Structure formats: C-alpha cells, structure tokens
Amino acid sequence: MMRTYTHIELDQEVQSIGGHYSLDKEVRMPYNGREILYIVGLGIIDTSCCGMGGCRYAIVPGYVINWKARTNQHGLAVSDVEPIRDEGTRREISAHIKKTELVQVVDFH
Numbered sequence: 788m789m790r791t792y793t794h795i796e797l798d799q800e801v802q803s804i805g806g807h808y809s810l811d812k813e814v815r816m817p818y819n820g821r822e823i824l825y826i827v828g829l830g831i832i833d834t835s836c837c838g839m840g841g842c843r844y845a846i847v848p849g850y851v852i853n854w855k856a857r858t859n860q861h862g863l864a865v866s867d868v869e870p871i872r873d874e875g876t877r878r879e880i881s882a883h884i885k886k887t888e889l890v891q892v893v894d895f896h
Contacts, residue, residue, distance in 0.1 A: 792848040806832040844892040
C-alpha cells in the first residue's frame with residue numbers, strides 16, 4: 788500500500804496550545820536494498836498548566852517509492868512512500884535511529 792508524504796519546511800516553529808515543535812531534518816537511510824525516509828524533530832511543552840518538558844523524536848513515513856515526485860497546491864514537495872508494517876523491521880530501524888540521532892521516540896506512520 789502506497790501513501791503520500793508532504794514535505795514541510797524544516798526549522799519552522801509550529802505553535803500549539805501546550806508548546807511548540809519543529810522538524811530539524813529529513814534523512815534518506817539505506818536499508819536492505821531500499822531507502823527509508825525519516826524526519827527528526829523537537830517538541831517543547833512550555834505553555835502548559837501541567838509543567839514543562841520536551842523531547843527529540845523521529846517520524847518514519849516509510850520506504851521511499853518516488854522522491855519528491857510532485858508538488859501540492861501549496862507548492863510543497865510530495866513523495867510516495869510505503870509504510871513499514873513488519874514489527875521486527877520496525878525494531879531494527881528504531882534502534883538504529885535512536886543510536887544515530889539521539890531521539891527518545893521513534894514513531895512509524
């Protein structure tokens with residue numbers, strides 16, 4: 788099953804009710820003859836009534852099928868990706884990203 792991933796501008800702070808987040812970088816990582824896309828970001832909770840905190844994280848949209856194949860109506864690049872469903876593969880990729888990027892959380896979309 789293929790889906791799309793819309794690339795957003797990096798290093799742009801996005802505000803929310805409890806804080807803000809920003810995406811630092813996109814990485815295309817070789818894996819078993821294929822290429823995986825993951826994005827690294829930072830979330831900060833600093834306007835919440837419940838306290839303060841933050842965490843670095845990675846989001847893994849999946850295997851790259853078509854890299855920045857087109858643009859959307861807002862001029863943002865769109866790639867086609869295949870989600871990673873296999874749990875063993877997810878564990879391996881997550882461990883590698885955590886070692887490489889020093890993130891606390893790896894989320895697969």
